[in-house]
Amino acid sequence: MTQPQAILFSSQPATVQPAVLAADLTRIFGSPPSVVHALNHLNLSVPAGKFICVVGPSGSGKTTLLNLVAGLDRPTGGTVMIDQADLAIFDDDHLARLRRTKIGYVQQAARLANRETARRNVMLPLLLGGADEESARRRADEALARVGLTDLADRKPPELSGGQVQLLAVARAIVIAPSILLLDEPTSNLDLDSSLQMALLIDEIRSQAGLTVLCATHDARLMELADSIAWLKDGSLERFADRRSVNIRSDSVSTR
Template sequence: MSEAKKIVRVTGVTKDFDLGKIVVHVLKGIDLEIEEGKYISIMGPSGSGKSTLFNMIGGLDKPTSGKVFIDEVDIAQLDAYELAWLRCRKIGYIFQTFNLIPVMTALENITIPMTFAGVSNDAALQRGMELLDQVGLTGRQSHRPSELSGGQQQRVAVARALANSPAIILADEPTGNLDLSTGEDIIRLLKELSLQRNVTVISATHDYKMLNVSDQVVWIRDGRVDKIQQRDELDIKTGGLESAAH
């Protein structure tokens, strides 16, 4: 049996922040490999470095030393145009605060990444409508964010992340602004999309409900990988999310 493809490789990554009189060492030598199509949760206490690592994987920040490979491309070697192309085509982003454009409709928010990628307007609109159906928002295409609930806004954000059929979805605290039930709905949706599309989902989170759907959990502590647990090593709490994990 052939070895699973590594969609993300992080080797010896450090990150320092120079605050003038002091230098803060946030990441202290991270090594990590993530397989294609897996659902990964990056967990750790506040200040552990998980959000910084998340930003490195997403090409939103550069390491002080070490390398980050996305689909075997060393992203530190890319110029601004190449990095923008990679982020547009290979990675979809979901944020805690949704980051939808208030004056645009749900459909318009979803089509933005496709417009940047050069997709024709007609094709973008058609795909946008299909994505709205897939995330359970049929008939909501003309609603602006203020006319949608928090859970519905996050579903729009999920659809937007899928717009250009990325290999990776990066979800930064995707349930952080949602109530318990709505948060579970979003977690289940992400898991289902990961399975259906063979998309790698990487979530930086405090939400222990993520354990229910994770194939692997990376625990970050004090800027280092404390441990990596596979699904069969996790203390899974049975409940409403259990069926989504299979």
């Protein structure tokens, strides 16, 4: 197995165990002659409790990487390890259990049950995990309070604004008390104020719970909060740098 490039780039001591480790990760879609290499021998290590932003142009493999880390998809080659456990040995039911207990995932297009209330949407992962209705409701209300949606708990997603829908998706991701939070462009569809609110919320959640965060984004405000930034290009890790060594502007990111 090749040495993950991100470990080489990272300033973390060798003793820090990665919460997420992608080694030689490859994902190919389609079959010859129309083959798409979404990820191409990608290596990335995310130390526990750290906030890593993944940046790169559209099609660079950010969403594919998050889907593989969440166990929603299987790699064509290489491995994904979560807390030292190789996801390849997990069957689909184990992966589902992992998503219910350890990984909170906010997808770019927040997939919500539009016929259910906001509260019920947040309760869903708990109910799928076998929690009773009463405790699921209590925990859902706590998560909604944390993102500031208590007053809108009885509304359905179509009755909420874009920003509120994203906050609801975050509430649903954190209700299971995950140790890893995956965010796929959480501010991409939000206005300036909502983006700022979302960035502050993510920072607050992360610092309170000591979460490991892997966030695909183009948003400079989120990059400012990160510990490190990983650049993807054509499915490979182009560069991995400490955020303090990076000059972040709203329209571009460059190395100092």
